Amino acid sequence: MDTQLEIRLKVPLDQFVLDLEYASAQPVIGVFGPSGCGKTTLLETVAGIRRMAGMAGVIRFGGTDWLDSARKVNLPPQQRDIGYVPQDHLLFPHLSVEKNLLAGQARAIRSRHDPEATFRDVTETLHLEPLLGRTVATLSGGECQRVALGRALCSGPRLLLLDEPLASLDITLRRRVLPFLLKVRDRFRIPMLIVSHDPFELQALCSEVIALRRGRIIACEPPARLFTREDIYPMAASQGFENVLPSVVTAHGGHKTSVRLGEDGSGPEVNVLPVEVEPGERLMLGFPASDILIATARFEGLSARNILPAVLTDIRPLGDRHIALARLEGGSLEPLAVEITPDAVRELGLRPGKSVYLLMKSSAIRAYS
Numbered sequence: 001m002d003t004q005l006e007i008r009l010k011v012p013l014d015q016f017v018l019d020l021e022y023a024s025a026q027p028v029i030g031v032f033g034p035s036g037c038g039k040t041t042l043l044e045t046v047a048g049i050r051r052m053a054g055m056a057g058v059i060r061f062g063g064t065d066w067l068d069s070a071r072k073v074n075l076p077p078q079q080r081d082i083g084y085v086p087q088d089h090l091l092f093p094h095l096s097v098e099k100n101l102l103a104g105q106a107r108a109i110r111s112r113h114d115p116e117a118t119f120r121d122v123t124e125t126l127h128l129e130p131l132l133g134r135t136v137a138t139l140s141g142g143e144c145q146r147v148a149l150g151r152a153l154c155s156g157p158r159l160l161l162l163d164e165p166l167a168s169l170d171i172t173l174r175r176r177v178l179p180f181l182l183k184v185r186d187r188f189r190i191p192m193l194i195v196s197h198d199p200f201e202l203q204a205l206c207s208e209v210i211a212l213r214r215g216r217i218i219a220c221e222p223p224a225r226l227f228t229r230e231d232i233y234p235m236a237a238s239q240g241f242e243n244v245l246p247s248v249v250t251a252h253g254g255h256k257t258s259v260r261l262g263e264d265g266s267g268p269e270v271n272v273l274p275v276e277v278e279p280g281e282r283l284m285l286g287f288p289a290s291d292i293l294i295a296t297a298r299f300e301g302l303s304a305r306n307i308l309p310a311v312l313t314d315i316r317p318l319g320d321r322h323i324a325l326a327r328l329e330g331g332s333l334e335p336l337a338v339e340i341t342p343d344a345v346r347e348l349g350l351r352p353g354k355s356v357y358l359l360m361k362s363s364a365i366r367a368y369s
Helices: 039-047 097-110 115-125 141-154 171-188 199-205 233-237 342-348
Strands: 005-012 017-024 028-032 056-061 064-068 082-085 159-163 192-195 208-213 216-221 242-252 257-261 269-272 282-288 293-295 306-318 321-328 336-340 355-360 366-368
Touching: 005 039, 017 039, 017 208, 017 216, 028 039, 028 199, 039 082, 039 159, 039 192, 082 141, 097 115, 097 141, 115 141, 115 171, 141 159, 141 171, 171 199, 171 282, 171 366, 192 199, 199 242, 233 306, 242 336, 257 282, 269 282, 269 306, 293 336, 321 342, 321 355
Parallel strands: 028 192, 028 208, 082 159, 159 192
Antiparallel strands: 005 017, 005 056, 056 064, 208 216, 242 257, 242 282, 257 269, 282 366, 293 355, 306 321, 306 355, 321 336
């Protein structure tokens, strides 16, 4: 299946022009940047719901032109085979959850999907069966988010567009809903374009991230590399930057859950607070860059339960702080970003190639099942 997304676009806005060129066939693409940089405008233009005077360019997906201003092509949203989940969900308040999910069934049939099989898959994957008879007014924020996502999936889209999917939820609900997004990504394998200001979401979900500033692309890289760039990290750090690594549960006991890092669990072992998942299942772990300590020698008698050998790969100055990138020994994981002061860099003699230990408290590591 052709999943190439091509965008050559100019859209005049109040403060600047959204002016970008981009092409990719990555399965999950993120769009990151500060408020007002053009993220939502880009998503709405791809969806076909933003139509403005002066808008010019080409949007092509899977070889089909959705927009070609020179040829006067601008397909309406219903002809673009997209599933769109806006920030405010836009569920039908007068319909039950089940009827909200079935609202796009006619389009699924036109797209040659089996609507009944799709409905079963969606309700099972998003755990919506207990909600089917309820009205929208009785749902929590997390439940509304899952229903909105389910409705988009039930329409049989070729491309899924998500606008700040977890922004309206507090941290507890984000932990509950993010695993559903991961399940959707892995179960349905529908290409996604995700707008978010949260680096954690984009690292967990995306294979590539575009960074925007005043309507222009300033960087486009895999998320672990993009967010540790000197020009991007300050924006990411304003959200409380966390390194995101996959892991596999190995054991429970002693008020802890033991995991091995890496998609296949071939990396070093880490202990986290107890998580109710079976050994062999995967977790997504968040390591806050400000909560990791660097030591040049291994210490005993520490409350930190995780002491991991690593090698520094880079030291990047960022004003009143530095970012040290450290690659853990064992496995093939991306280097972890660690916030550290310039004084610590000088006094510890930190430099690329130096062997160190990373110290992390179990309680500082976030686990998403």
